[in-house]
Amino acid sequence: MLPTSPPRRRWFQFGLGTLFAVMTVVGAILAYYLNWIHERHAALSDWDSSAWGPLHVDAPAKAPGLLGLFGERGYGCLWKESSKPLSEAEKAQLARAECLFPEATVLWMVEP
Secondary structure, eight states: OOOOOOOOOOOOOOOHHHHHHHHHHHHHHHHHHHHHHHHHHHHHHHHHTSTTOOEEEEEEEOOSTTGGGGTOOEEEEEEEEESSOOOHHHHHHHHHHHHHOTTSEEEEEEOO
16 A cells, blocks of 8 residues: 655635635725725815815814725814804705714804
8 A cells, every 4th residue: 555645725815706706805905995985085176176265274183994905194183164044055064064074073163
């Protein structure tokens, strides 16, 4: 009888379909975060260039989620000052800013 050698260790193997599935999930996650960054920048520029006065940014904070990995900065406080009560468009803009900047305190100060 011939001496048998111990079985060789097999490295982890996966199929091409598994690779495509993992790459699709990773790509979808990256697209979600990059779109979030794009929407944050668009909201800041829209909000700053609106006719309701300049946007004030204060107190840097940690960016939420994985945004910090992409170089996105966090905001501690975002606020605008206005001399008139909030309109429906301004309320919608404020709600959008609260969703896009969960790390920030978003304020709209109405001066008397």
